[in-house]
Amino acid sequence: MRAIVRRCAIAAPTPSRSIKDFRCGHAEGLCADRSAATSAAMLSRLLRPAIALALPPRCAGCGAITDSDHRFCAECWGSLRFLSPPWCAACHRPLEYDQGPDTRCGPCLARPPVHAGVDAAVAYGPVARTLALRLKYGGRASLAQTAARHMIRHLPDDAHLLVPVPLHRWRIWSRGYNQAGLIAAALSRESGISWDGDLLVRSRRTPVLQNMGGNARRRVVRGAFALAPKHRPRVAGRHIVLVDDVYTSGATTDACVSTLRQAGAERVSVLCWARVIDTGPD
C-alpha cells in the first residue's frame, strides 16, 4: 500500500487527454496563455463565495450540505465499509479473521488469478452505490475525485501507469465520458502517476452486465478488449494499475488484465472505488 501520498499542484502528465476529458472539466492546467490563466484564477476567486452560497458542497451519498467538497455527512460516512486486511493474499477479498499473510481465499485457490491484486476503497453498499451511479449516469464528474481520494491509499508504490477500464466508443458517445477515465485522471492528479485512457480499448460492444451471474459476465466480455501493437512499449515490463468504478465478479477487469499481460505488462493490479464482497456462486 502507498505509504506516502504525493500530491501535485499541477496536472500530472496526461499523454492521452481526449475531447471527453475537456467536456468533463478536466482541462485545468492546459491554458497556454498565462495572463488568461491569471484572469480566470482571479475571477474564480471572486466568484467563489457566491458559488459556495448557490452550490454548497454536498454529501456524495445523500446530498446533505457538508463543510467542504468531497466529504460525506456523518451518517453516510459511518455507513461506509473501508476495506483493509485481513484479506486473501492474492485478491484482497476480506477474510473474517487473520489466518496468516499467505492465506488465499477459495476462489483464488480454485483459479489462480491473472491480476496482481484487487483493491477497492469501500465495500459496495447503499452509499458506495449512490456515488457510483451519480458518477456513471448522473454526470457528477467531481465524484471521481471523491472516489480517488479514498482509493489512493491502495495505490501500489511501484505503479508505473494508470489505465482505466475502457468503454466502447458508442457508449462514450452516448454518455459523453468514461467514469473510470475520470477516476484514473483524478488519481493521476493526486498521485503524480500518469494515466492513459486511449491505450486499452473495448473493441466490441458488450451488453450491460446487470442481472448476469459471473459466468455469463465472463462470456460476454471475453475477447472484448484490445491494445494496439504501437502501445506495447508503454506497458511492456511495467506494473500497470487498472482503474474501474465497481468490481463485482471481476469478469471485466480479468479480461482487461489478460489483454495487458499478453501485451507484455509485468504485473497488473486492479483498483476500484467499490467492490461487491458477497458474490455467491453462479
Ligand SMILES: O=P(O)(O)OC[C@H]1O[C@@H](O)[C@H](O)[C@@H]1O
Ligand atoms: O465485471 P464485473 O466485475 O462483474 O462488473 C463490473 C463492471 O460492470 C460495470 O457495470 C462496471 O462499471 C464494471 O466495469
